[in-house]
Amino acid sequence: MKKIANDRKTRAAPKRPGKRAGNKERTRRNILRAALELFSRKGFFKTTTRQISVKAKIAEGTLFNYFKTKDDLALYFSEQELAGLIEWYHDQKKLQKASLPEKLFAIIHRHLERISPYEEFIGAVYLRALQPVSKLSPLSLDSQELNLRYLRFIQQILREAEEKGQIPKLGDFGAYAFGVFHIAMISYWLQDGSPGKENTLALLDRSLKLTSALKKGAWQW
Amino acid sequence: MAVVKGEASEPRFLRGFRIGKLGVGLTGSYIGYQLQNLFLDGGRREERRKLFQNKAARKVREELQSLKGPVMKLGQALSMQSHLLPEEVLTELANLQMRAPAMHPSLARAQFKASFGAFPEDVFREFTAEPFAAASLGQVHRAVTKAGEQVAVKIQYPAIRSAIENDFKLLRSATFLGRLTGHSPEAVISEIEKGILQETDYLEEAKNIEFFRERLKPLPYVRVPAVFRQFTTDRVLTMSHLDGEPLMEFLAGKPSQELRNQVGARLMGLFTYQKFTLYTLHADPHPGNYLIDAGGTIGLVDFGCVKKFSPGFIQLCQSFSEQLWSCGEDQSRLLEQLMWGPEFVRKPRLTHKLLKDTIDLYQTIHPAPASNHTVVDFGDGKVLEKLTRLSHDVMRNKLVNPDWIFSSRAEIGLYNVLHLLRAKINTTAVWLDLKSALPTAGRE
Numbered sequence: 118m119k120k121i122a123n124d125r126k127t128r129a130a131p132k133r134p135g136k137r138a139g140n141k142e143r144t145r146r147n148i149l150r151a152a153l154e155l156f157s158r159k160g161f162f163k164t165t166t167r168q169i170s171v172k173a174k175i176a177e178g179t180l181f182n183y184f185k186t187k188d189d190l191a192l193y194f195s196e197q198e199l200a201g202l203i204e205w206y207h208d209q210k211k212l213q214k215a216s217l218p219e220k221l222f223a224i225i226h227r228h229l230e231r232i233s234p235y236e237e238f239i240g241a242v243y244l245r246a247l248q249p250v251s252k253l254s255p256l257s258l259d260s261q262e263l264n265l266r267y268l269r270f271i272q273q274i275l276r277e278a279e280e281k282g283q284i285p286k287l288g289d290f291g292a293y294a295f296g297v298f299h300i301a302m303i304s305y306w307l308q309d310g311s312p313g314k315e316n317t318l319a320l321l322d323r324s325l326k327l328t329s330a331l332k333k334g335a336w337q338w
Numbered sequence: 339m340a341v342v343k344g345e346a347s348e349p350r351f352l353r354g355f356r357i358g359k360l361g362v363g364l365t366g367s368y369i370g371y372q373l374q375n376l377f378l379d380g381g382r383r384e385e386r387r388k389l390f391q392n393k394a395a396r397k398v399r400e401e402l403q404s405l406k407g408p409v410m411k412l413g414q415a416l417s418m419q420s421h422l423l424p425e426e427v428l429t430e431l432a433n434l435q436m437r438a439p440a441m442h443p444s445l446a447r448a449q450f451k452a453s454f455g456a457f458p459e460d461v462f463r464e465f466t467a468e469p470f471a472a473a474s475l476g477q478v479h480r481a482v483t484k485a486g487e488q489v490a491v492k493i494q495y496p497a498i499r500s501a502i503e504n505d506f507k508l509l510r511s512a513t514f515l516g517r518l519t520g521h522s523p524e525a526v527i528s529e530i531e532k533g534i535l536q537e538t539d540y541l542e543e544a545k546n547i548e549f550f551r552e553r554l555k556p557l558p559y560v561r562v563p564a565v566f567r568q569f570t571t572d573r574v575l576t577m578s579h580l581d582g583e584p585l586m587e588f589l590a591g592k593p594s595q596e597l598r599n600q601v602g603a604r605l606m607g608l609f610t611y612q613k614f615t616l617y618t619l620h621a622d623p624h625p626g627n628y629l630i631d632a633g634g635t636i637g638l639v640d641f642g643c644v645k646k647f648s649p650g651f652i653q654l655c656q657s658f659s660e661q662l663w664s665c666g667e668d669q670s671r672l673l674e675q676l677m678w679g680p681e682f683v684r685k686p687r688l689t690h691k692l693l694k695d696t697i698d699l700y701q702t703i704h705p706a707p708a709s710n711h712t713v714v715d716f717g718d719g720k721v722l723e724k725l726t727r728l729s730h731d732v733m734r735n736k737l738v739n740p741d742w743i744f745s746s747r748a749e750i751g752l753y754n755v756l757h758l759l760r761a762k763i764n765t766t767a768v769w770l771d772l773k774s775a776l777p778t779a780g781r782e
Contacts, residue, residue, distance in 0.1 A: 211443075211467075215442065215444070218442070219443070222444050222448075226444065311500070312453070312572075313449075313573075315449065315453070318445065318449055318452060318496040319495070319497035319501070320497075
């Protein structure tokens with residue numbers, strides 16, 4: 118298993134982008150905004166790149182300069198969401214003092230809150246991600262950087278809990294396992310028809326409470 | 339190595355796994371929640387683990403594994419069917435009953451949003467993330483509305499309703515034989531299910547609060563909160579804040595005997611008024627549901643479990659009470675109907691002693707006016723003990739009247755509270771005062 122590098126580098130202040138890079142980033146976001154609006158209205162699979170370029174008020178050729186496929190757009194969306202999630206987490210002062218189950222709960226819940234306006238799009242992304250040839254697949258090289266960034270983020274939280282003696286040393290396994298759990302929770306959330314999707318909250322809470330059982334000896338009852 | 343089910347050689351984690359399997363469906367089982375708490379609750383885990391290791395507690399596990407367990411767990415009404423389990427385990431189960439797992443601030447906030455559509459900090463001027471009280475099926479947080487009113491916000495644990503429904507599915511399959519032979523009557527199970535599920539709908543509870551707030555106005559010593567409908571949903575209930583200390587804290591302040599007697603008499607008056615005038619009972623007389631202030635007035639909280647009785651049942655109760663002091667056949671006949679309903683199949687050998695003991699007990703609680711000793715000392719635990727035992731005996735019989743179950747449950751709760759208060763009450767005077775002074779117009 119590849120060792121996950123420390124997250125300190127990723128948390129270092131980002132380089133200030135130049136004017137040109139700034140413009141490019143603005144265009145990327147503009148395209149994403151237009152695409153998300155169309156995905157929610159027409160669905161991911163029915164939306165064409167032409168419709169996206171019209172909506173974003175750019176030439177279709179320009180769109181391809183930024184995103185070669187809709188998978189690239191979805192990958193960019195996921196990167197933006199992860200960046201937003203990490204930034205949000207580090208801003209939550211009270212949460213830093215919370216128990217590990219609460220921290221992990223808050224991370225997944227915040228993620229679900231962020232993606233809830235794009236439920237259909239997320240469902241489609243999940244379907245695409247199941248195909249090994251898709252760039253969205255967890256096995257694809259294109260999604261490696263995204264996955265590593267996520268794993269470093271989670272590993273840092275788990276390491277803090279390890280240092281406080283809240284859980285035994287899990288090594289890289291903990292972050293990988295939580296990553297799989299996170300994906301499973303999003304799949305459940307997508308299918309959850311309960312009012313306010315409260316079944317997801319219950320399942321999330323009950324599952325994460327079991328992390329307390331990781332504490333040394335607790336599973337020997 | 340072959341693992342023998344239920345044997346000591348079975349690895350401990352496997353035993354735990356089988357208990358865990360009781361949780362059915364993805365939202366799980368209410369019993370499952372309780373078991374999770376039983377093992378994972380921080381400081382008390384060790385203590386409870388020890389309990390689970392003793393012989394009595396092992397019996398709980400066996401009961402749960404053979405799926406008789408749910409019978410023991412669902413609400414106080416079910417705990418009356420306690421003859422299957424040892425007393426110390428029942429005490430533990432009673433502690434677990436109707437207590438939802440605690441929610442951390444992030445979950446409470448998420449559940450508020452799931453039900454209300456907005457986060458509490460966007461709805462209220464102030465919202466305290468940590469709860470100040472546990473409630474049946476949820477927890478209560480302090481908040482201040484944007485208009486500056488102090489409120490209590492009760493938030494329900496997510497998906498508790500489907501968890502309880504899962505438990506009843508288990509209960510029904512587990513008690514199939516019992517239902518066939520009539521030992522676990524379907525009517526009783528349905529009544530209990532209805533009662534417990536009713537508690538999960540906070541809009542129903544809001545209606546109950548408004549009903550009691552209006553109808554208890556004739557009792558100046560009772561305070562009922564106001565509902566803030568604009569901040570209430572089926573899983574979030576916002577009420578005005580009530581002053582006073584929960585009964586146990588009130589008692590910790592060592593109130594005088596006089597004050598305890600006064601509060602006790604008022605609680606008894608409140609119970610009698612609700613039953614005979616409103617035909618409706620606040621049926622969860624948990625000590626934490628009474629907030630007592632320095633003047634001895636009673637703040638009522640938690641209206642989840644409210645029982646409306648049929649007029650026929652209350653009229654029978656009334657006739658029974660009126661004839662309590664005249665000994666005769668009529669008393670036994672009335673009591674038979676109260677306990678088992680009109681479909682009762684007479685079994686004299688089984689019931690004669692039970693009826694006699696019950697009448698004796700009620701005569702102890704409500705001594706005849708002509709008697710020299712009309713003050714009942716509830717500090718003496720015999721009354722409570724005898725009533726609890728009699729209720730258990732009644733429940734062992736078939737065709738128990740569901741109205742009687744709820745009435746007994748509430749009555750045991752009341753006497754338990756009076757016992758905690760160590761109140762000395764002239765119960766006969768309380769009864770006669772209410773009977774003569776109160777109108778019966780409040781009936782619905």
